Amino acid sequence: MTMGSVRPEAQGRLAGALRPPRLSFYVLGQLLGPVAMLTFLLTSVIWLVNILPLLDLVINRGQSAPTFLYLILLLLPTLLMIIMPIAFFFATLFTLHRLSGESELVAMAAAGYSLRQLAMPVLAAAAIMMAFTYLCALWLMPAGQRALRDKVLDIRADMAGALLNEGDFNTPALGLTVFIRQLGSGGEIKGILVHDNRDRNRPVTYLAEKGILAQTPMGTRLIMLDGTVEASAQGGKQLSVLNFKSYTVNLDQFAGPTRNTLRKIQERYLGELFWPSETQGVTERIRNQFFAEAHNRLSQPLYAIAFGLIALAAVVRGRRQRGSIALRLTMASFAAAGLRIAGYGIMGLAQRHPAVTAVFYLLPLLGAAGAIAVMAGYSPSSILARRQMQAAT
Numbered sequence: 001m002t003m004g005s006v007r008p009e010a011q012g013r014l015a016g017a018l019r020p021p022r023l024s025f026y027v028l029g030q031l032l033g034p035v036a037m038l039t040f041l042l043t044s045v046i047w048l049v050n051i052l053p054l055l056d057l058v059i060n061r062g063q064s065a066p067t068f069l070y071l072i073l074l075l076l077p078t079l080l081m082i083i084m085p086i087a088f089f090f091a092t093l094f095t096l097h098r099l100s101g102e103s104e105l106v107a108m109a110a111a112g113y114s115l116r117q118l119a120m121p122v123l124a125a126a127a128i129m130m131a132f133t134y135l136c137a138l139w140l141m142p143a144g145q146r147a148l149r150d151k152v153l154d155i156r157a158d159m160a161g162a163l164l165n166e167g168d169f170n171t172p173a174l175g176l177t178v179f180i181r182q183l184g185s186g187g188e189i190k191g192i193l194v195h196d197n198r199d200r201n202r203p204v205t206y207l208a209e210k211g212i213l214a215q216t217p218m219g220t221r222l223i224m225l226d227g228t229v230e231a232s233a234q235g236g237k238q239l240s241v242l243n244f245k246s247y248t249v250n251l252d253q254f255a256g257p258t259r260n261t262l263r264k265i266q267e268r269y270l271g272e273l274f275w276p277s278e279t280q281g282v283t284e285r286i287r288n289q290f291f292a293e294a295h296n297r298l299s300q301p302l303y304a305i306a307f308g309l310i311a312l313a314a315v316v317r318g319r320r321q322r323g324s325i326a327l328r329l330t331m332a333s334f335a336a337a338g339l340r341i342a343g344y345g346i347m348g349l350a351q352r353h354p355a356v357t358a359v360f361y362l363l364p365l366l367g368a369a370g371a372i373a374v375m376a377g378y379s380p381s382s383i384l385a386r387r388q389m390q391a392a393t
Helices: 008-016 022-052 052-060 065-101 105-110 115-157 159-163 269-275 284-318 324-344 348-353 354-377 379-390
Strands: 169-173 176-183 190-198 204-216 219-233 238-250
Touching: 022 052, 022 065, 022 115, 052 065, 052 115, 065 105, 065 115, 065 284, 065 324, 115 284, 190 219, 190 238, 204 238, 269 284, 284 324, 284 348, 324 348, 324 354, 348 354
Parallel strands: none
Antiparallel strands: 169 176, 176 190, 190 204, 204 219, 219 238
16 A cells, blocks of 8 residues: 655645644554553563562562562563563554554545654654663663662572571571471571581581571571580581580571672663773673673664564555565564564674674664665565566556
8 A cells, every 4th residue: 555645735734733633643542552552461471481580589588479579570671671662563563554454544545644644653652662661771670670689689698588487498598408397476486497418528407496586786696595406427427416505596607699799781770881880890891791781772772663664664565465465564574573683683793892883773773764765665576566667668
């Protein structure tokens, strides 16, 4: 379907108008609904896969449901940054194809609604997607990744949360097994077993009738009362037993790794990628990785414009036969997928050669330029058809 130009009288009315025509708002509304729905569906599917490690962590560490919800919400910006441009492309392709199939685009063209005017709501929707993608890439994603990492480290270091599961054999750390028979309402513990098998040649077992888990300025301490310490040596051939009235175990020694002051790439804001403040630990290779990641984030939202124009070109240019439309939609999907895969593919090369970062911006610009060329009548099929006509004449 080829949309004609605007009639002369319509051009005069549009020139004096201070806002887009109502049809543009209609098309924009038709676009945003499927974009939101497809973004939600794709995010939900990928979200479920990514939250499984967090679910295992929360369950094993005895964390609450609100904590789990907080953790999975922190993952959203990272997923949305990747999903939104892709969801926008398929939603735009679906919406424009539906409008074409229901002859609404034909009616709009008959009313003087030009191809350029149709591109305006598509580009407006792309601009909205770009704004949200930039928001996620430049602020929400690094903020969420920082909060997620800090919270995970807190959970792994929270030995109290790992031990407050009565009646279960808990393994808060590799080589450590803890069993609590009963946990009282006042925080007292009855029936304690702690088996430390980190040194397989000298395993130690702590047994106590009762105790208490205390948070002190020095860290988490398990104070056991009226119990024994059983230490074996020589592969279990030698066993020593020590009775005690009170014995304190430092649980911080079993905690997870301490915080690393060097932030990961995804946890850094744009300024920290271009100009890292650390004076130690940031090698030239790491600086190149930061530099490539910064340009990758700046270029990702640009794919929304390229994808919108590719979808528009696939629907409005060409014959309306069912086979022809299916072929154009398939080719548009392959073109969009090829652009995005190429963007991911050059990431490794850009980390080794900083000059390659220019390709991050070149790819979406080439995609947009190619779509504009197709809409202007310079697609391979259009050029071939013109040559055949010229040869026939």
